[in-house]
Amino acid sequence: MSAGDYLSVSDLTVKYGGLLAVNKFCMTVEQGEIVSLIGPNGAGKTTVLNLLTGFARPSGGKINFQGNDITGTPPARIAANGIRRTFQQNSLMFDLTVAENVRAGLHTRVKSGFFASLFYSAAFGEEHRAIRIGVDRVLDAIGMQAQRDIVARNLPFGDQRKLGIGIAIAGQPSLLLLDEPAAGLNPDESAQLTALIRRLRQDGITIVLVEHDMRVVMGVSDRIVVLSRGEKLAEGTGAEISTNKEVLRAYLGDGSWTMPAAIN
Ligand SMILES: Nc1ncnc2c1ncn2[C@@H]1O[C@H](COP(=O)(O)OP(=O)(O)OP(=O)(O)O)[C@@H](O)[C@H]1O
Ligand SMILES: [Mg+2]
Structure with missing residues (x-):
């Protein structure tokens, strides 16, 4: 595939009242890549994910997948x-x-209808087997087999975040968009998350990661795109971004975020 054949976003724009939340934003992602989207609070990162998933409609621009x-x-x-x-x-x-949450994520893939579920048909039995296998596959992928019967509200916060990823991958996506998966995680949990993201890519999932935790970002990204006030400020490898003066200025000016010393 040549550049932009997998995912390409061009001149994407969305206005909320007088605010240009995203302004002429362009980005490409290749199949198998992990691209991180970073930027200060309110930069427009979640809005980009909303546009990519149809939760927001752009006032201009195109998304090709x-x-x-x-x-x-x-x-x-x-x-x-x-x-x-x-x-x-x-x-x-x-x-x-946990298992019921994952099953709900599988739901859109279930085919046989209401009558099949009333009369235990061969197709229905087959489907139940497929669901059981699907749930097991996801629980193995996120490492939560042991917690499968725990009610979600009783899980530690880090496991709740992992389960959110499990629900998203239940549908066997080609492209997975993660919105701050490390927020609120302790260092041990975010190290586990980094390993999980790497495994998902090995399983063939392409990933766009929105994240403030730079250890996670630097640990997984092939490429980083920096958004500031709805516009692309910079794009490059971790090394390029962490020494980019404009990027550092945007973050320091905002005060919400500082580049960790470990990567300077
Ligand atoms: N539905 C909406 N209606 C009005 N304004 C919105 C809407 N969604 C987002 N905005 C505004 O658009 C801007 C970008 O918001 P967005 O949530 O995309 O930022 P973000 O980069 O994800 O920030 P954070 O790091 O805090 O999550 C903000 O000023 C926000 O208030
Ligand atoms: Mg956000």
Whole structure:
């Protein structure tokens, strides 16, 4: 595939009232890459993920995914096309168990209908087997087999974040968008998350990561795109970004974020 054939975003723009939340934003992602999207609070990172998944409609620009123009396509259709996301705020079904949450993530892949579920048909039995296998596959991937029967609200915060990723990968996405998966994690949990993100890529999932934790970002990214006030400020490798004067100025000026000494 040549540059931009997998995911390409051009001149993406969205206005909220007088605010240009995202302004003429361009980005390409190659299949198999991990690209991080970083920037100060309010830079427009979540809005870009909302645009990519149909949760927000752009006022201008185009999104191309695997050869199709998906600009303005509704969320369910985009998900069915192989793009899944996690949310900045945990969006679990807190009263259900870990396995039940994962099963809900599989739901859109279930085919046999209402009548098949009333009359235990061969197709229905087959489907149940497929669901069991699907749930096991996800629990293995996120390393949560041992917690499968725990109610989500009783999980430690780090495991709730992991389960959010599990729900997103249940649909076997081609492209996974993660919105600050390390927020609120302790160093041990964020090291585990870094390993999980690497494993997902090895399993063939392409990843766009929105994250403030630079240890995670530097630990997984092939490329980093920096957003500031809705516009692309810089793009490059971790080494390039961590020494880019404009990037450092944007962050220091904002005060919400500082480049950790470890990568300077
Ligand atoms: N639905 C909306 N209606 C109005 N304004 C919005 C909406 N969504 C986002 N914004 C505004 O757009 C700007 C970008 O917000 P966004 O949530 O994309 O930032 P972010 O980079 O994800 O920030 P953070 O790091 O704090 O999560 C902010 O000024 C925000 O208030
Ligand atoms: Mg955000």
